Amino acid sequence: MNPPHANLPHVSPVDASTMPELRARLDGKAKPLGALGRIEDLAVQLGLIANGSPPSFDRALLLVFAGDHGLNQEGVSSYPSSVTQAMVATFLAGKAAANAFAQAVGAQLRVVDAGVDGDLPAHPALLDEKVRRGTRNAAAEAALSREETVKALEVGARIARDAAGEGFEILALGEMGIGNSASAALIMHRLAPAPLEDCVGRGAGHDDAGLARKLATLQRAAARSVATDPLDVLTEFGGLEIAMMSGAIIGAASAGLPVLVDGFITSAAALAAIRLVPAVEGYCVFCHRSAEQGHQRMLQALQAEPLLALDLRLGEGTGALLALPLARAASRLLNQVASLDDVLSGRL
Template sequence: MNLPAVSLIDPSGADAFRALLNAKAKPLGALGRIEDLAVRLGLMAGGQPPTFDRALLLVFAGDHGMNAEGVSAYPSAVTQAMVATFLAGKASANAFAAAVGADLRVVDAGVDADLPPHPKMLDAKVRRGSRNAAVEPALTQAEVETALGRGAAIAREAVEEGFEILALGEMGIGNTASAALIMHRLAPAPLTDCVGRGAGHDDAGLARKVAILHRAATRSATTAPLDVLAEFGGLEIAMMAGAIIGAASAKIPVLIDGFIVSAAALVAIRLVPQARGYCIFCHRSAEQGHGRLLAALDVEPLLALDLRLGEGTGALLALPLVRAASRLLTDVANLDDVLNGRL
């Protein structure tokens, strides 16, 4: 399929950014990983990065046919209910977005309901939920390609609108099951290392979830990213993978939230390896597989707060760190100017 071209980030300017930071009015390396982040932002921008005042959280929503098997502790109807909560401005992600000064929009990638129009919702629905991956492929190849393409277009349109940084979140009951299967095949990793409690399984529920995912995994041995998406879904994961590639093609950073968004990033990076350089992994969630997935990608997240909500909440909490790192390059005086009274 035709995905937007992504330029490989040129690392040759790293030494110049390090020298710029070392000249600031602070001890060498005193701001630790924030300095590393500042260098990355400069390299992404090919010069001084923007201040990232205009930030947009995109919450991709979709349902999963496999939830009929009991992979989640909650019914699929909760997806639609939570979409309504986002649009009413009353979800945790809304509160966090307001706290950090980010816009929020919901993307209907595949909610199993006909949703009424809303100014804060983008209708990108491919179909009403994925099929039951425990017994058949969750998506067709055409549906996968449509979801990827729509995600890339949504990201690029947001950049054209003037947003300087994108944060990704998700809502989809049962989507930790799809994410675990994607991680199993693309990390790769043993399936039992990828499966966690999701939104709240007890021990019996977790054992049932593991058994269902083993059944799903035995249907196909594929390890090709597009085929893995088709076998295991879901539409919101595929659309987020497209959005990551779209943001990277526009050379803007994309904030990666928890386990499910990281699974989408894993897909995006396996499809377009250059996209990795534009991904900022924001936190390590409490979901069992997330730490192992991050290790497979050889990335260290900015935060570790035992979050396991999704919605983009961890990405939003990391946004002030990104803004601070950017301003470190532009707003902090040089030590030489301080010592010589040239402020």
């Protein structure tokens, strides 16, 4: 029997033919040409996604996808896997950095259990979508089965489309998973592609010895498989939260929602999503350049210029939340700022 393929929703590419019209609208505003720099570029992207005038993005949702990694048995993180479950409890208690930032920018936050290695009590802000209790150890065997990867992708797409159906206008994505920078590095290595040494960083705080151990482990994992197809890469190297984020990006794009992409791990999910469904690229807003080794090169592979560079390396969607006010400002630039002709003619 042939291995299953993901049943993912269709994504229509953004219609770039309207770009000259959007640029002309911006050039006609009551400001010097190009005076708002990258915000004008963002306004054009959001206008393309919306086929004209984007919404205000007052209804924003951060989805934090959580999962554990069998690779962490090899010491690829300086923290034990139990921290994943502890941090999920912190999100649900409203006490994590992502909660504080979400409150600051007026976004809702939900946690998705994609594959936490533990039983989580029910909570109104928790979506129980556990595919399995953590991935297998990718240094020794495939992190996931093909069926598990497909399920994670399909569930992610459904979650995003459900959010659009609830009336959310923009999605921000974040993650929590001890060891997930290791999986992200392997995904980048195969899908960018890039030399593995350029993809592996210190994660949550490795010293030199820890970084060397992490690289040696990932070299073993990479040597175990020659996968380059994006579905195969996700299957071989995980993780469940990364695959589910990839599906969420595809689902959001299929519903016409822009996606605020956070840092290194979320960008790896975006890289996989774009390799699976190239049309989703136009819906991705890359929010910041992480301090993690490899993120700059990954962004170059994606031909993406992030909005912010604040030396962030936390994850959780914090960088995506910090970019949300920029998206709202760009929308209002298109929709609320008077034209220069109106100003000069007194038609305000």
